[in-house]
Amino acid sequence: MLxxxxxxxxxIAGISAGLMKKNYKEKIPYYSGIIIISLLLALAAAFYSxxxxxxxxxxxxxxxxxxxxxxxxxLISVLLLYSSVAFYAFEYMKKEENQEQFFSFFFISxxxxxxxxASGNPITLYLSFEMATLTTVPLVLHEKTKDAxxxxxxxxxxxxxxxxxxxxxxxFVYFYSSxxxxxxxxxxxxxxxxxxxxxxxxxxxFVTIIGxxxxxxxxxxxxxxxxxxxxxxxxxxxxxxxxxxxxxxVSVVRIVYYSVGADFIRSxxxxxxxxxxxxxxxxxxxxxxxxxxxxxRRLAFSTISQISYIxxxxxxxxxxxxxxxxxxxxxxxxxxxCLFLTAGVFIYxxxxxxxxxxxxxxxxxxxxxxxxxxxxxxxxxxxxxxxxLSKWVIALAAADSGMGIFSYLPTIVLLISxxxxxxxxxPVVVDGFFPGKEFEPDKNAAEPPALMTxxxxxxxxxxxxxGIYGIQIMEGLNF
Numbered sequence: 001m002l003x004x005x006x007x008x009x010x011x012i013a014g015i016s017a018g019l020m021k022k023n024y025k026e027k028i029p030y031y032s033g034i035i036i037i038s039l040l041l042a043l044a045a046a047f048y049s050x051x052x053x054x055x056x057x058x059x060x061x062x063x064x065x066x067x068x069x070x071x072x073x074x075l076i077s078v079l080l081l082y083s084s085v086a087f088y089a090f091e092y093m094k095k096e097e098n099q100e101q102f103f104s105f106f107f108i109s110x111x112x113x114x115x116x117x118a119s120g121n122p123i124t125l126y127l128s129f130e131m132a133t134l135t136t137v138p139l140v141l142h143e144k145t146k147d148a149x150x151x152x153x154x155x156x157x158x159x160x161x162x163x164x165x166x167x168x169x170x171x172f173v174y175f176y177s178s179x180x181x182x183x184x185x186x187x188x189x190x191x192x193x194x195x196x197x198x199x200x201x202x203x204x205x206f207v208t209i210i211g212x213x214x215x216x217x218x219x220x221x222x223x224x225x226x227x228x229x230x231x232x233x234x235x236x237x238x239x240x241x242x243x244x245x246x247x248x249x250v251s252v253v254r255i256v257y258y259s260v261g262a263d264f265i266r267s268x269x270x271x272x273x274x275x276x277x278x279x280x281x282x283x284x285x286x287x288x289x290x291x292x293x294x295x296x297r298r299l300a301f302s303t304i305s306q307i308s309y310i311x312x313x314x315x316x317x318x319x320x321x322x323x324x325x326x327x328x329x330x331x332x333x334x335x336x337x338c339l340f341l342t343a344g345v346f347i348y349x350x351x352x353x354x355x356x357x358x359x360x361x362x363x364x365x366x367x368x369x370x371x372x373x374x375x376x377x378x379x380x381x382x383x384x385x386x387x388x389l390s391k392w393v394i395a396l397a398a399a400d401s402g403m404g405i406f407s408y409l410p411t412i413v414l415l416i417s418x419x420x421x422x423x424x425x426x427p428v429v430v431d432g433f434f435p436g437k438e439f440e441p442d443k444n445a446a447e448p449p450a451l452m453t454x455x456x457x458x459x460x461x462x463x464x465x466x467g468i469y470g471i472q473i474m475e476g477l478n479f
Contacts, residue, residue, distance in 0.1 A: 002041070002049035003065045003118050007111045010038040014107025018100035028090050031103055035086040038107070039079050042114050046072045051120065060181055061174065063127070066120035068183065069477040070258070070326075074250050075117035077330045080462055081243040081337050082110050084455040088341055089235035091451040092348050096233060102142055106235075109135040109244070116247050121182050122170040125254055129166070132247050133159040133215070139236035140228045151224075151231040158214055158224035165211025166251060172204045173259050183254055187261025198264075206270045208255055210277075215248025217304040218311055219281040226288070229300035230353075234344020237296060241303040242337030246329055249310050253322070262317040274315040275406055279413045281308035286420035295343050295355050298424055299336065305417055306332045306379060312410055313394045316401050323479045324393035327470045331378055331386030331463055338375040338459035339425075342368050345448045345456075355428055362432030364445035369432045371456040376425035378463040381418050386466030391418070393471075 017030040051066040067075070089106070093099045112135050115128035133156070141152035174181060176197065178190045194201060214221035225245070229237045256262060265271050285305025292298040310332070313325035345368050346352045346361070362369040378385035381392075391414050398410040447453065466473070 001052060002045040003052050003067070004054065006038070006041040006045040006049075007065075007115045007118070009041055009111070010034060010107040010114075011111040013037070014104045014110075018104040024094070024099045027100070027103075031086065031090065034107060035083055038110060039083055042075055042079060045114075045118070046075050057123065060179070061123055062121070064120040064124050064182065065115070065118040066182070067118055069479070070250070070253065071117045071119070073326060073330070073477055073479075074246070075114065077246065077333050078110070078113045078117060078243050080330075080459070081239055081333055082106075082113075084337065084458050085235045085238050085341070088238075088344070088452050088455040089233075091449050092233065092235055092344055095348060096142070098142065098144075101138065102233070102236075105135055105138040106239075109139065109239075112136075113243065113247065116250060119183075119254070121180075122173055122255065122259055125251060126163070126167055126170050129212070129215075129247055129251055130160075130163050132244065133163065136236075136240065136244050139239070140232045142233055142236065143231065145231075148231045151228045155224045155228040158221060162211045162214025162221055162248070165207050165214075166255075167211075169204055169208025169211065169255060172201065173255065176201060177259075181259075183258035185258055187257075187259055187264065189260060189264065202265070202268055202270050205256070205260055205265060206273060209252055209270075209274055212248045212251035212255065213311060216245050216252070216307045216311060217281070217285075218248075218308055219277055219284060222281065222285075222304050225304055226297055226300040229303070229340075230294060230296040234296075234340055234347060237299075238337045238340035238344070241300065241340055242333040245303065245307055246310075246333065249307065249314075249325070249329060252311070252314060253325075256314065256317075257322065266317045271315060271317060272406070275312065275410070278308045278312035278315055279410060281305065282312060282413055282417050286417040286424075290420045290424045292424070293355055294353055295346070295358070295428070296340070296353065298355065299339050299343060302379065302421065302424070303336055305421070306336065309391070309394065309414065309417075312413070313390075313397065316394075316397050316410075318397055318401060319479070320393060320397035320400065323474050324390055324397050326479055327386065327393060327466060327474065328390035331390050331466045331470070334459045334462035334466065335375040335378040335385075335387060338371055338456050338463070339379075341452070341456050341459070342372045342375070345452055348452070349448060350445060358428060359431045360435035361445050362429065362434075365432075365447055367447050367453055368456070369429055371453075371460050372425075372432075373429045374460040375463060376421075376429065378467070379425060380422045381414075384464065384467045386463045386470060389467045389470045
């Protein structure tokens with residue numbers, strides 16, 4: 001029952017706080033209490049609660065929640081981002097309208113992602129995944145401008161379309177399996193039922209990967225991401241890029257590794273096509289980010305590239321590939337979450353959105369630019385940051401795969417992407433600290449309040465900790 005409480009508490013409490021007849025500043029202590037209690041409840045549910053079956057749709061098709069190590073890992077990533085972003089948002093949202101609406105959906109979406117982490121079977125995962133989409137659309141729509149509505153609808157249509165493709169896969173996973181159908185490493189397909197239908201089912205799996213991969217921004221379903229991220233408030237962009245998009249990753253892992261089984265897909269055309277699409281997305285996202293001049297759009301294209309690192313690792317269909325994918329999941333969550341928060345600082349304090357507007361600001365805002373630099377080091381893959389460790393593990397997994405050209409092609413793609421990543425992130429820091437004599441920094445530039453600065457450095461520190469202790473964390477979780 002504790003799992004159910006952990007899911008519904010943030011939603012009910014967030015809505016209740018929003019309806020209170022108090023002004024925004026008076027509600028901040030209540031919001032602070034909600035995020036802290038939500039964090040404690042979720043951790044208690046993950047490590048001390050048993051399974052819960054709420055109700056059954058039909059025989060062996062039920063709403064079932066249970067935490068395993070993958071669920072716990074994703075939950076920790078969710079709580080890291082949401083707790084950091086919450087306190088940052090207390091300050092950032094002072095200059096925005098409809099704060100109550102923002103925080104209501106902020107907490108509702110937190111409950112939905114806890115449900116994704118706790119999902120114990122494909123049907124529960126699909127319903128939680130859809131709820132995560134519906135509850136995060138208002139975060140994109142927040143400003144209610146024409147561009148915001150367009151971006152929100154685009155996000156909604158892409159996500160629902162992808163989820164329907166995912167539902168197609170969930171249906172056939174149930175059709176070709178028997179028993180409880182609870183997530184199990186190695187899958188739960190019934191060999192007798194699937195016999196003779198392997199070719200058709202491979203098509204189903206590929207469609208499902210594309211469907212859930214839509215949330216992760218994988219080509220060709222990536223179009224929503226560079227549209228939605230720049231429009232949403234910076235705290236929402238941080239969540240969308242850092243952890244909400246990862247719901248698609250978790251869904252792919254659950255279907256491929258915990259429902260179908262990696263052995264069924266290995267050495268088939270599905271694995272080859274998946275790897276090619278992932279590598280194409282990595283290069284496309286990096287190239288578009290390199291060419292983009294708007295900072296938040298640049299970071300959005302970067303997200304397309306970086307999350308496809310995870311897809312590439314998963315497509316190796318090996319234990320080491322899965323390990324590299326999970327390390328990159330949390331490393332990217334912390335790093336990209338931090339970068340979007342720094343972009344929010346420039347908007348909040350100075351109204352600056354273009355990369356060219358940031359020249360010389362490093363002298364006035366050294367802490368903010370230092371946070372940007374540390375997060376950038378991780379995304380590029382500089383040791384000892386988490387981004388280096390994840391890429392190292394992914395490259396080794398590819399080399400050990402024995403897949404011919406695909407044993408070394410992923411490493412080449414990762415290196416090219418790393419150079420492009422350095423090309424679109426490091427100049428921001430260099431120009432910020434060393435703009436040249438002809439540039440004078442904005443006289444209004446100053447460091448943001450501690451409520452914004454501390455969360456950025458918490459996320460930077462998390463990326464560093466993953467780089468140092470990532471392998472031990474994976475071993476502790478049996479990955």
